[in-house]
Amino acid sequence: DAKTTQPPSMDCAEGRAANLPCNHSTISGNEYVYWYRQIHSQGPQYIIHGLKNNETNEMASLIITEDRKSSTLILPHATLRDTAVYYCIVRSMNTGFQKLVFGTGTRLLVSP
Amino acid sequence: DGGITQSPKYLFRKEGQNVTLSCEQNLNHDAMYWYRQDPGQGLRLIYYSQIVNDFQKGDIAEGYSVSREKKESFPLTVTSAQKNPTAFYLCASSTSGAANEQFFGPGTRLTVL
Numbered sequence: 001d002a003k004t005t006q007p008p009s010m011d012c013a014e015g016r017a018a019n020l021p022c023n024h025s026t027i028s029g030n031e032y033v034y035w036y037r038q039i040h041s042q043g044p045q046y047i048i049h050g051l052k053n054n055e056t057n058e059m060a061s062l063i064i065t066e067d068r069k070s071s072t073l074i075l076p077h078a079t080l081r082d083t084a085v086y087y088c089i090v091r092s093m094n095t096g097f098q099k100l101v102f103g104t105g106t107r108l109l110v111s112p
Numbered sequence: 113d114g115g116i117t118q119s120p121k122y123l124f125r126k127e128g129q130n131v132t133l134s135c136e137q138n139l140n141h142d143a144m145y146w147y148r149q150d151p152g153q154g155l156r157l158i159y160y161s162q163i164v165n166d167f168q169k170g171d172i173a174e175g176y177s178v179s180r181e182k183k184e185s186f187p188l189t190v191t192s193a194q195k196n197p198t199a200f201y202l203c204a205s206s207t208s209g210a211a212n213e214q215f216f217g218p219g220t221r222l223t224v225l
Contacts, residue, residue, distance in 0.1 A: 043216030
């Protein structure tokens with residue numbers, strides 16, 4: 001699975017958009033980009049995933065660059081409850097076993 | 113409500129004792145997973161099971177054992193052979209399929225004294 005690079009921490013004001021970047025320059029054509037988040041001392045929560053098209057759900061939007069070497073998770077109106085560690089993960093869609101390789105993620109702090 | 117339960121949330125054991133962590137899911141998922149998380153680190157895969165009565169070692173299986181006798185249950189035993197067992201343990205499950213997301217339980221924090 002491809003390695004991802006994320007900034008260790010980011011700050012965001014409550015009500016503003018939080019844009020979390022992820023680099024995955026070695027991603028291959030059959031790998032998805034996943035985003036999870038983990039609030040302190042809880043289990044990770046799935047947010048969104050995509051292959052090449054931009055995706056949006058009730059939690060966030062995922063923007064994947066045309067060359068697929070980077071992506072951005074967008075929380076359109078961040079709240080205090082969005083304070084968490086956000087993990088960007090890539091994995092192959094060709095294997096039956098779904099291994100997720102978690103790095104150290106980005107610690108997002110949303111402030112009033 | 114459907115979900116994954118792990119019990120207990122906090123567990124203390126003396127060094128040298130085996131301990132079993134519970135994981136139950138009522139999501140009718142075929143696959144289940146155990147991860148370990150150390151402070152400030154990401155998750156590392158211990159064991160996984162894609163179907164009942166079958167399981168595979170993950171990246172850090174040494175000192176751990178599992179069983180999968182029922183679809184809804186995937187208990188993890190931390191044995192005395194595990195040199196640094198104090199950690200946060202997370203169980204997850206997913207449906208079969210290449211792109212299906214994993215659902216995580218609330219975790220068990222194990223402290224070995």
